[in-house]
Amino acid sequence: MTLGKETGGFSLKSVSGVDWNDWKWQFRNRIRSMRQLAAIQQRPVASLAPCRPVLRTYPIAITPYYMSLMDPADENDPLRRQCFPDPRELTFSLGGVPDPLAEESNMPVPGLIHRYPDRCLAIVTGTCAVNCRHCNRKRKWRAAQPGGERERLQAMVDHVARTPALREVIVSGGDPLLISEPLLDWFLGALRAIPHVEILRIGSRAPVTLPMRITPELCAMLKRHRPLWFNTQFNHPREITEESTRACEMLLEAGIPIGNQSVLLKGVNDNYDSMRELLCGLVRISIRPYYLFQCDPVQGTDHFRVEIPTGMEIMERLRQNISGLCLPRYVLDCPGGSGKIQL
Ligand code: SF4
Incomplete structure (x- = not known):
């Protein structure tokens, strides 16, 4: 090329x-x-x-x-x-909206989405390695900041600290692995120091789109903040490569379990064979398929939307033919931000 x-x-x-x-x-x-x-x-x-x-x-x-x-x-x-x-x-024919999950109206401080009583999600940056065209935060790309500033992240830490019901924080973006390593280290450490925070989660597609980002230094830093769970997004079996496998192995060797959250996408993985190969391939490299998301009604993603009955048919065939370990939960994030339902 x-x-x-x-x-x-x-x-x-x-x-x-x-x-x-x-x-x-x-x-x-x-x-x-x-x-x-x-x-x-x-x-x-x-x-x-x-x-x-x-x-x-x-x-x-x-x-x-x-x-x-x-x-x-x-x-x-x-x-x-x-x-x-x-x-x-x-073309917005299916009536999508920029923010179907009402994230912007559930931010007690800028960038911190607090929708459920016991957990919240911190958007630490708007930048990603690859801009996935199906992204449910694509509304933020134009205004993407290269990295979270300390003051903004401090405001998030303060909110978590004064909210004892919060026991889980998901550090997301954009891609949180693209902010500076010392800043991410500080942020995770500040959250970990809050007594009621039991679990930290990282949401990052870096193992799929930028596997070189998973370095020994990064793994050593993340390891210090366990229990830390890592969720990534493989959507197609061809994304399971030597490089992405090595990146995941390094995280696993650091004691960081990895789950996968795929999105059901028309023309990408909306067929039994691709999905079966993806799910079995993930388990082969020790990644747990966690969710299969119905694509949110986000403006600019109409052409990726798969009919729910099609998704359910694929899931049913999978259920009959592969082990339970390989099966993710097929879920719909309800518009308006009222939570997930299993399909
Ligand atoms: S990596 Fe995630 S947040 Fe970034 S563009 Fe892709 S789907 Fe959106």
Whole structure:
């Protein structure tokens, strides 16, 4: 794969192994523009004109690593569908809204979603390695901050500290592994020091889209804050690679259990064979399939929505053919933020 010099890109052949395995290099060299996208597909930029307004609303970001896993010329490639802009993101035919789970109205302090009595979710950054087109927080991409500032995170810690009912904090984003390591260390430590906080959880797609981010130093830091659970999001069996497997192994060796929360996505994993291969593959690398989410009615994701009966049919076939260990719970996050129901 080549991104010409004139695009500010690179040729995969010319990248050293050291650079390729350096997560900061991967992050710096993310595909961020129409010109780069056109170069990858070896098409004139003008042919991507229908995508221009999409990128103005929903920017693109794809790591070279994730790009290397797909066929960028194949419109039906299930990995490409997750990260390439699509003009359908601007057709709101199914009536989606930017924030169907009413997260913004359940924030006692900026960035801290407190919907359930005993747990809350901290959005520590709006930045991700790859902007997944099906993201339920894609409304935040335009305003994404590179990292959580100490004062903002301190306000979250203060809220948790003065709310004794909170026993679990989910550290999420964006991708929390993209804020500076010392800041994340401090934040986890400050939460861990609160006597009523029993469990910390990290939600990150880095093992899938930027597996180089899982370094020995990061694992050593996370290990200090156990009990810490890690949830990630593999959506397709082709995302289970040597690199992502190694990243997960490192977390597991640090004593951090990993669960997976897939999203049911049209054209990506809405069929029995892909889902079976994904779930069995996850268990093979010691990841517990936890949830299969029905795609939320988020504005800009209509084309990913799968009918619930189709999802239930897939689940029923899975139930008949694979072990219980491989079966996630198929859930719908109720619009308005009133919680999850199992389908
Ligand atoms: S990694 Fe998660 S938060 Fe980031 S864009 Fe993808 S789905 Fe959204």
